[in-house]
Amino acid sequence: MVRGILVAFVVAVVAVAIYVVLEPIPQGVDSPWTVKLASITIMISDYGMMALPTGINDWLDERSRADSRASEPRVPYRDAVFDRVPVRIFADEPVGGETDKRPAIVFFHGGGFISCSVDVHHPLTAMLARELNVVVVSVDYLLAPKYPFPAAIDDCTAATVWFLKHLSDFNVDPARVAIMGDSSGGNLAAAAAQRLTFDPEYRDLPTPKLQVMIYPCLQAFDFHTPSYQQYGDYNTLILKRRYMVMAWNKYLLGNKGDFTEAMMINNHTSAAAKSSPLVKKCLSHDLIPDEFKKSNYRVPSTDFGDEDIYKEIKEVLLDPNYAPLMREDLEGLPETYILTAEYDILRDDGIMYAKRLEKAGVPVTWKHYKKGFHALFGDFFPTDVGKQSINDFLQFAREKL
Numbered sequence: 001m002v003r004g005i006l007v008a009f010v011v012a013v014v015a016v017a018i019y020v021v022l023e024p025i026p027q028g029v030d031s032p033w034t035v036k037l038a039s040i041t042i043m044i045s046d047y048g049m050m051a052l053p054t055g056i057n058d059w060l061d062e063r064s065r066a067d068s069r070a071s072e073p074r075v076p077y078r079d080a081v082f083d084r085v086p087v088r089i090f091a092d093e094p095v096g097g098e099t100d101k102r103p104a105i106v107f108f109h110g111g112g113f114i115s116c117s118v119d120v121h122h123p124l125t126a127m128l129a130r131e132l133n134v135v136v137v138s139v140d141y142l143l144a145p146k147y148p149f150p151a152a153i154d155d156c157t158a159a160t161v162w163f164l165k166h167l168s169d170f171n172v173d174p175a176r177v178a179i180m181g182d183s184s185g186g187n188l189a190a191a192a193a194q195r196l197t198f199d200p201e202y203r204d205l206p207t208p209k210l211q212v213m214i215y216p217c218l219q220a221f222d223f224h225t226p227s228y229q230q231y232g233d234y235n236t237l238i239l240k241r242r243y244m245v246m247a248w249n250k251y252l253l254g255n256k257g258d259f260t261e262a263m264m265i266n267n268h269t270s271a272a273a274k275s276s277p278l279v280k281k282c283l284s285h286d287l288i289p290d291e292f293k294k295s296n297y298r299v300p301s302t303d304f305g306d307e308d309i310y311k312e313i314k315e316v317l318l319d320p321n322y323a324p325l326m327r328e329d330l331e332g333l334p335e336t337y338i339l340t341a342e343y344d345i346l347r348d349d350g351i352m353y354a355k356r357l358e359k360a361g362v363p364v365t366w367k368h369y370k371k372g373f374h375a376l377f378g379d380f381f382p383t384d385v386g387k388q389s390i391n392d393f394l395q396f397a398r399e400k401l
């Protein structure tokens with residue numbers, strides 16, 4: 001029996017090792033072995049979670065959460081509730097008894113709208129508080145599929161609005177608040193910034209000084225942008241098309257429907273919608289500089305689609321609260337920092353938004369990492385390009401926030 005388990009274990013380890021060696025990864029990505037191993041670890045833990053009994057899963061999960069919370073012992077934090085929404089606040093007792101009002105960052109964690117937490121992102125958010133000497137509010141918004149759209153963006157907006165109304169309780173300067181998020185959190189940051197800017201309901205609140213989007217996902221209309229075309233099928237780049245499509249689908253519909261197969265081939269929209277003026281304006285591949293269109297790039301055809309699916313989902317699909325790139329007029333949004341990574345299917349979502357914001361007269365700092373991959377920002381998977389991206393952002397924030 002013991003021998004059998006041992007043999008199975010050795011076989012599994014060898015199989016994983018062979019897979020890691022053989023599975024292709026594009027030339028040029030920073031620390032390819034780290035990125036490969038990270039990708040496969042995510043894959044194994046996804047399947048492992050399905051295979052292991054719930055009790056063991058919960059125990060492992062709580063252990064890793066506790067490790068995360070202990071990661072920055074010098075940064076004080078406490079959990080609170082802002083207008084029904086749980087949040088974690090870092091460093092709201094000013095270090096060294098300063099009395100000047102300080103800046104703040106409201107942070108929305110990534111995880112495809114379906115995973116991660118303020119615990120998983122604890123090291124990153126605590127580090128921002130420590131390095132920038134700012135108050136950080138990390139929002140524990142509701143996750144899909146149990147709570148589909150608009151639960152997440154409603155939570156993020158509600159928590160931010162509550163905070164903006166109570167800044168003096170935290171000794172925060174109303175002119176120096178940033179909204180920030182990574183990946184799906186970048187989507188929520190963009191959407192929340194749009195709401196705060198354009199919804200008359202929030203006219204009397206302080207306007208965010210900065211919006212910061214770290215490799216955000218910003219639209220679920222076109223899963224064949226040049227970056228999706230180039231990197232969508234790799235198993236070794238953290239994110240692949242099938243995962244992102246599944247995540248968007250769950251955020252859209254919860255457990256009520258599954259259009260992932262249609263989405264995989266852009267068949268979840270109609271032919272007419274694909275060539276509509278709105279889509280041509282908001283999602284034109286012309287916004288993406290030619291240097292990003294590699295030899296395998298094809299202009300996707302627009303003469304096909306599924307009317308029935310589109311009719312069912314179009315209201316949400318075109319809603320900027322779900323997909324901030326679908327908003328036609330971006331004029332008046334806060335100064336913007338956008339990070340994109342070359343080896344990332346979401347690269348072009350970020351590029352299109354950066355270009356459109358620039359056209360709309362918004363000051364934009366667009367940082368593109370030529371050796372970068374999805375999830376490089378933070379110490380999730382330590383690499384040189386990841387460290388560089390943190391340093392670049394810290395420098396920007398020290399100047400601008």
Ligand SMILES: *[C@@H]1O[C@H](CO)[C@@H](O)[C@H](O)[C@H]1NC(C)=O
Nearest residue numbers: 262265267268304305306307
């Ligand atoms: C898209 O969906 C329509 C309607 O279900 C179907 O007839 C068509 O074959 C699909 N297109 C592709 C490329 O699969």
